[in-house]
Amino acid sequence: MSVVGIDFGTLHSKIGVARNRGIDIIVNEVSNRATPSLVAFGPKQRAIGEPAKTQETSNFRNTIGALKRLVGRTVLDPDFDNEKRFLSATLVDVNGTVGAQVSYLGEQRTFSATQLVAMYLAKLRDTASHELKSAVSDVVIAVPGWYTDVQRRAIQDAAAIAGLNTLRVINDTTAVALSWGITKADLPEPESPRHILFVDVGHSSMSVAVIAFSKGQLVVKSAAYDRHLGGRDIDYALLQHFATEFKTKYKIDVLSNPKATFRLAVGCERLKKILSANSEAPLSVESIMTDIDASSKLTRDAYEQLIAPVLDRIALPLQQALAESGLSLEQIDAVELIGGTTRVPAVRTRIQAALGGKPLFTTLNQDEAVARGATFACAFFSPTFRVREFHVRDIAQYPIKVSWERSELDPDDDTELVVFPRGNPIPSTKVLTFYRKGPFDIEASYAEPQGLPGHINPWVARFSAKSVPSAKSVPADPSSDLTCVKLKTRLNLHGIMSFESAYVEEVEEKVDQTAMDVDGAPPPEEAPKKKRVKKIEVPFASFASSLDSSILEKFKEQEAQMHAADKLVQDTEDRKNALEEYVYDTRGKLEDRYAAYVQSTEKVKLTSLLQEAEDWLYSEEGEDATKSAYVTRLDALKVIGDPIVARWSETEERPRAIAELRSTLNDYFTQATSSDDRYAHIDDKDKTAVVEKCATVQKWLEDQIARQAERPKNEDPVLRLADIVKKREEMLYFAIPILTKPKPKPTKVETPNGTQTPQSGTQTPDPAKQQQHQQRQQQQSQQEVPSEMDVD
Numbered sequence: 142m143s144v145v146g147i148d149f150g151t152l153h154s155k156i157g158v159a160r161n162r163g164i165d166i167i168v169n170e171v172s173n174r175a176t177p178s179l180v181a182f183g184p185k186q187r188a189i190g191e192p193a194k195t196q197e198t199s200n201f202r203n204t205i206g207a208l209k210r211l212v213g214r215t216v217l218d219p220d221f222d223n224e225k226r227f228l229s230a231t232l233v234d235v236n237g238t239v240g241a242q243v244s245y246l247g248e249q250r251t252f253s254a255t256q257l258v259a260m261y262l263a264k265l266r267d268t269a270s271h272e273l274k275s276a277v278s279d280v281v282i283a284v285p286g287w288y289t290d291v292q293r294r295a296i297q298d299a300a301a302i303a304g305l306n307t308l309r310v311i312n313d314t315t316a317v318a319l320s321w322g323i324t325k326a327d328l329p330e331p332e333s334p335r336h337i338l339f340v341d342v343g344h345s346s347m348s349v350a351v352i353a354f355s356k357g358q359l360v361v362k363s364a365a366y367d368r369h370l371g372g373r374d375i376d377y378a379l380l381q382h383f384a385t386e387f388k389t390k391y392k393i394d395v396l397s398n399p400k401a402t403f404r405l406a407v408g409c410e411r412l413k414k415i416l417s418a419n420s421e422a423p424l425s426v427e428s429i430m431t432d433i434d435a436s437s438k439l440t441r442d443a444y445e446q447l448i449a450p451v452l453d454r455i456a457l458p459l460q461q462a463l464a465e466s467g468l469s470l471e472q473i474d475a476v477e478l479i480g481g482t483t484r485v486p487a488v489r490t491r492i493q494a495a496l497g498g499k500p501l502f503t504t505l506n507q508d509e510a511v512a513r514g515a516t517f518a519c520a521f522f523s524p525t526f527r528v529r530e531f532h533v534r535d536i537a538q539y540p541i542k543v544s545w546e547r548s549e550l551d552p553d554d555d556t557e558l559v560v561f562p563r564g565n566p567i568p569s570t571k572v573l574t575f576y577r578k579g580p581f582d583i584e585a586s587y588a589e590p591q592g593l594p595g596h597i598n599p600w601v602a603r604f605s606a607k608s609v610p611s612a613k614s615v616p617a618d619p620s621s622d623l624t625c626v627k628l629k630t631r632l633n634l635h636g637i638m639s640f641e642s643a644y645v646e647e648v649e650e651k652v653d654q655t656a657m658d659v660d661g662a663p664p665p666e667e668a669p670k671k672k673r674v675k676k677i678e679v680p681f682a683s684f685a686s687s688l689d690s691s692i693l694e695k696f697k698e699q700e701a702q703m704h705a706a707d708k709l710v711q712d713t714e715d716r717k718n719a720l721e722e723y724v725y726d727t728r729g730k731l732e733d734r735y736a737a738y739v740q741s742t743e744k745v746k747l748t749s750l751l752q753e754a755e756d757w758l759y760s761e762e763g764e765d766a767t768k769s770a771y772v773t774r775l776d777a778l779k780v781i782g783d784p785i786v787a788r789w790s791e792t793e794e795r796p797r798a799i800a801e802l803r804s805t806l807n808d809y810f811t812q813a814t815s816s817d818d819r820y821a822h823i824d825d826k827d828k829t830a831v832v833e834k835c836a837t838v839q840k841w842l843e844d845q846i847a848r849q850a851e852r853p854k855n856e857d858p859v860l861r862l863a864d865i866v867k868k869r870e871e872m873l874y875f876a877i878p879i880l881t882k883p884k885p886k887p888t889k890v891e892t893p894n895g896t897q898t899p900q901s902g903t904q905t906p907d908p909a910k911q912q913q914h915q916q917r918q919q920q921q922s923q924q925e926v927p928s929e930m931d932v933d
Contacts, residue, residue, distance in 0.1 A: 144160075153178060180204070181203055319359065411424075470499065475502055534566050536563075537562075542560060570632075723775060795860065
């Protein structure tokens with residue numbers, strides 16, 4: 142199982158993989174760690190990611206970005222109008238959801254936002270598969286915490302269309318917290334957790350979360366968001382300013398021309414980055430409209446005044462998150478910043494001011510922390526990747542209620558109940574109890590529609606019981622014909638609410654056999670009875686915003702067909718490029734590198750074929766030919782060209798191969814004729830065989846070298862590299878078993894009678910130490926014997 146986490150971003154997305162005992166952010170086909178969140182359509186194929194970014198300016202009407210902002214939306218959503226400011230493609234209604242109308246394969250096509258996200262996820266899947274050299278199926282996808290049930294289900298559907306199994310849809314701030322906390326070895330006990338405030342200001346939105354960390358766990362205390370506060374809103378303020386300035390300065394209306402608007406937006410984004418490190422920055426847009434080169438400049442003070450309306454909104458989500466966490470500012474141990482827009486000095490200043498001057502930290506990678514956290518979350522599900530135990534408890538952002546029709550038997554009965562309030566832990570399961578005697582329906586919806594993104598449809602799901610067991614078999618109350626139905630609801634890891642099951646409980650009473658008399662007589666009437674609760678399933682149907690299985694399969698098939706068509710187009714383009722490269726490369730080398738290795742007739746024929754192939758390539762037929770046509774042309778050229786290349790290659794590589802063979806022969810000849818003790822145990826007959834084999838191969842080599850010397854370079858060689866390699870391998874296989882034959886084990890010598898062999902575990906005396914010991918004894922004896930001068 143591969144371990145892959147995806148940070149699904151508005152501007153870019155990152156892919157994290159677990160390998161080499163760590164988390165890596167992988168690169169795409171152009172070695173970038175971030176892949177543009179773009180899908181484009183053309184007359185031949187789709188372009189996704191980097192290829193879409195390359196042609197964005199020239200194909201802006203068929204290029205769709207901000208996929209993260211469109212998925213799960215409808216055209217009636219107020220946020221839909223806001224998104225149109227940042228997109229140049231035509232957005233339309235597709236079966237009740239937002240989609241795009243594009244020109245694809247020469248015709249007008251419409252695709253829903255879910256399909257567009259699926260196309261993009263398939264691109265990320267292929268990127269990860271190419272990097273890991275294996276198929277990728279299981280992933281964790283990080284999304285904004287303000288996503289609703291319909292948006293989370295749309296992400297799951299998109300992943301399924303792309304052939305991915307979503308193990309978890311995780312909130313991006315929770316992923317960041319996981320990335321921060323799982324590597325900390327000094328976290329406190331749960332009784333006194335460490336509180337960290339995470340502030341993420343990205344390209345399109347701002348997220349704030351207060352997280353409590355303790356040993357082996359993190360708990361989300363609160364979260365708050367501003368869905369329209371990001372880098373693109375700053376860019377848009379700059380765009381409006383310069384569009385107004387250019388209307389006066391150059392008499393042009395930039396906003397009336399989509400291409401000019403796009404070019405100015407690119408310039409504004411560049412200017413914003415320069416102003417993050419400088420007090421003044423220039424703006425220059427070549428040929429913005431009617432061949433006019435527009436230019437201007439802006440100081441940082443003027444820049445901050447322009448974006449003041451955006452900056453003024455920073456404090457609100459910070460204050461909201463703190464208030465809902467129940468913590469004071471003094472109880473926050475640290476503030477961590479992530480997201481590219483936090484690099485803007487004015488944004489950092491406003492954040493710090495809203496937090497009473499509290500220090501801001503950037504210990505995490507501001508661009509990749511979400512992807513790393515999502516990858517850690519994916520690793521929790523992997524049986525092959527070991528991760529330290531770390532519990533993650535997230536919370537629900539929006540309260541969910543269930544509602545039903547008022548019972549005729551009880552007019553005063555309530556008709557709704559908040560099942561999962563705001564801040565409810567995720568995952569969570571609750572069992573609801575209803576008294577019914579026939580089929581009934583229950584609706585789940587958001588309890589506070591005004592707090593949803595863009596006032597999105599608050600409907601979540603519907604439960605419809607088809608029948609209820611009769612009251613006779615499962616009584617709820619002896620005086621009533623109603624049955625007690627228990628409904629199990631769940632808010633799962635993805636933040637998605639669903640109806641899991643419905644059942645009634647039947648109580649069976651049986652006489653306790655242990656109360657029988659010893660003689661087997663039946664027990665009295667008052668004998669105790671055992672009770673057993675039996676669950677009887679209630680048949681029901683459940684409805685939600687997820688795509689129907691038939692539609693899902695249809696989209697899967699369409700995506701597979703488009704993916705195969707893209708691959709065929711790419712393979713065809715690769716073969717066309719290969720043919721073009723061969724034509725120019727071979728033609729140039731015929732006059733240079735290959736000049737001595739080509740015969741005159743070959744040169745004339747190959748030159749003619751190369752010219753013919755070039756003419757065909759740039760004709761109408763060659764411009765749009767099939768893959769097999771390019772392959773056929775290239776193969777025909779190689780029939781003549783490959784032998785020429787082979788002659789040159791043989792001549793270039795032959796000296797090295799000859800030197801290796803000669804070195805091998807010399808080594809084995811020396812070993813076979815050596816008097817070294819290492820080879821003394823080898824039979825002379827075997828050594829002679831090695832010497833003779835060396836002489837035979839040596840004679841063959843010298844004969845072939847002589848024959849090759851007489852051979853012209855423009856004719857096929859007599860002495861080929863393959864033959865030299867084969868002779869060397871033949872020599873190796875013959876000599877190695879003989880010259881590496883192990884020495885025979887020494888024979889065991891019998892110990893003569895009267896002597897003792899040292900027992901196992903005893904050490905043989907060291908002669909040097911024995912001599913030193915004897916010398917010390919002699920010195921001591923000399924000191925003890927008096928000299929003659931001392932004798933009386």
